[in-house]
Amino acid sequence: MDTEQQAATRRPWTVPMLAEAKHKGRKLTMLTAYDASFGRAMDRAGLDLILIGDSLGMVMQGHDSTLPVTVDQIEYHTACVAKAAFNSLIVADLPFQADADPDRALQASTRFLQAGAKMIKLEGAGFKCDIIRYLSEREIPICSHLGLTPQSVLRFGGYKVQGRDEAAAAALMQQAKDVEQAGADMLVLECVPSALAAEITRTLKIPTIGIGAGPDCDGQVLVLHDMLGMDSGHRRPRFVKDFLAVGGSIEGAIAAYIEAVQSGDFPAPEHGYA
Ligand SMILES: Nc1nc(=O)c2c([nH]1)NC[C@@H]1CN(c3ccc(C(=O)N[C@@H](CCC(=O)O)C(=O)O)cc3)CN21
Numbered sequence: 001m002d003t004e005q006q007a008a009t010r011r012p013w014t015v016p017m018l019a020e021a022k023h024k025g026r027k028l029t030m031l032t033a034y035d036a037s038f039g040r041a042m043d044r045a046g047l048d049l050i051l052i053g054d055s056l057g058m059v060m061q062g063h064d065s066t067l068p069v070t071v072d073q074i075e076y077h078t079a080c081v082a083k084a085a086f087n088s089l090i091v092a093d094l095p096f097q098a099d100a101d102p103d104r105a106l107q108a109s110t111r112f113l114q115a116g117a118k119m120i121k122l123e124g125a126g127f128k129c130d131i132i133r134y135l136s137e138r139e140i141p142i143c144s145h146l147g148l149t150p151q152s153v154l155r156f157g158g159y160k161v162q163g164r165d166e167a168a169a170a171a172l173m174q175q176a177k178d179v180e181q182a183g184a185d186m187l188v189l190e191c192v193p194s195a196l197a198a199e200i201t202r203t204l205k206i207p208t209i210g211i212g213a214g215p216d217c218d219g220q221v222l223v224l225h226d227m228l229g230m231d232s233g234h235r236r237p238r239f240v241k242d243f244l245a246v247g248g249s250i251e252g253a254i255a256a257y258i259e260a261v262q263s264g265d266f267p268a269p270e271h272g273y274a
């Protein structure tokens, strides 16, 4: 396709369309990408959202956490993806401590939007609600991320399911209400019991995107390398499914993922936590 044809066939996702999709019960599909080639394949397959995740610290750089990732790196990979993705809505992760104070968060978010992202994602509630409010008042679309927030790995002591006991579940529900109230436009729920994720999804007006959060979120996200069945060097989490084995090629895997999420076939009960 040349640039003119691309322009003619553009039906780009916008931020207001996300809430509309939730309202209509149309499941949202999201994957991570870090380069133009995968961004192009996802865009052409009709994927709704592409995340430039700080998971790049693990899958691209080989670290054992997301903590070493920098603003420069997320900006670079966002620019790479944005070169080739025209319809999918691009979301970029604020890396570790880039959201530690409002001014740093605004500087980093501005760079990501100028590199081609349409929304930024940040982990946590509490004082992060002040950051969410500060950015959203400055017209920056926000995706919150709650539950297993990988930037909290040192305090969590590992990648563990969150919100399992009654008190933790109530705290997570309150965090979800708080980030919505602060101005978040979307919410990623990672590794939380399926029933709690369903309750949060019913309670909030903004769409929820699950990863290890059961079938009742408004959409799903997976890390690219995981959905291609690649060995991460760690034990494979429950929520991962190898779509390359289903689709037979990279394009086939992306198409199979979109189909499985939209039909409700993925995630199955065995991909979730109790
Ligand atoms: N390749 C990759 N995929 C990811 O999903 C991902 C990353 N990297 N890096 C950042 C975080 C880390 N993530 C992880 C890593 C491990 C588990 C895991 O092993 N979970 C246990 C849960 C144990 C429990 O508390 O019950 C599992 O058995 O699934 C979960 C999420 C998710 N994110």
Ligand SMILES: CC(C)C(=O)C(=O)O
Pocket (backbone or CB within 6 Å): 032, 051, 052, 053, 054, 055, 056, 093, 145, 188, 190, 211, 221, 222, 223
């Ligand atoms: C796993 C997703 C939600 C993420 O934050 C990332 O890839 O960094």
Ligand SMILES: [Mg+2]
Pocket (backbone or CB within 6 Å): 053, 054, 055, 066, 093, 150
């Ligand atoms: Mg992330």
